[in-house]
Amino acid sequence: MSLDDPVVSVGLREYLSAVATELGVGLESCTIDCDLPRSAYLALDWRLDRFPGRDLALLWDERHGWSAAIETHSGEDLIVLSYLGGDSVLPAPDTVARFVAALRAGDHSAGRPDPPALRDAGQGLADDLRPYLV
Template identity: 55%
Template structure:
């Protein structure tokens, strides 16, 4: 028996679900879709630039990062162009509601930053489960967020 769900179909489902999810999360945290990028290479990941700075780090830009292993992280840009510094992980679920991600950002902003050392949660599951969680966010035109 041959599966009707080919690699191309899975990639399209992932792309359309993830772009819709990123659009919903970016709207929830108050930034536009132009602030989003995603990378479909393994592990699939995404980036949302935030329009805010923290009182503890006034000269640094902030961002939300997502990947299929750890879920959402709140991160700070470095001055040297190196990898972003993760300040906190949301944890709990790989694809939480946009409102929950907004609450995560609000809590970090209210505290002026994270107070504990970030420990990355292991939230990975199988790709089929991820596709199922993203299905409700699918877009007919998935090319609105930047794809790396």
């Protein structure tokens, strides 16, 4: 499978659009990196009470799935707070929204602290994204 597989690129864009819509933001808040491992960034206009000066973002990659992170002030890598976990790197958009809602509500038990190893990069992602193709 090539990195420019249209099923993966279109399917991933549609999946991210569904997640963004569920969170009340647009696809313009997303960036996608199609290098292996494929990954995405979803900017949110929210802050957590425990980090009042830092914007919240969601990160996704094809090995670990979703994580919530806060922006840094220095342009360094984001600081991951929690990984969603579960059994899929592509959980339903409402599952991702519930994860974010729990974090915003101060639920420190939401997610897990370490990255789950859900799959190898480049393996079977096209098949999992087919339902998101329009």
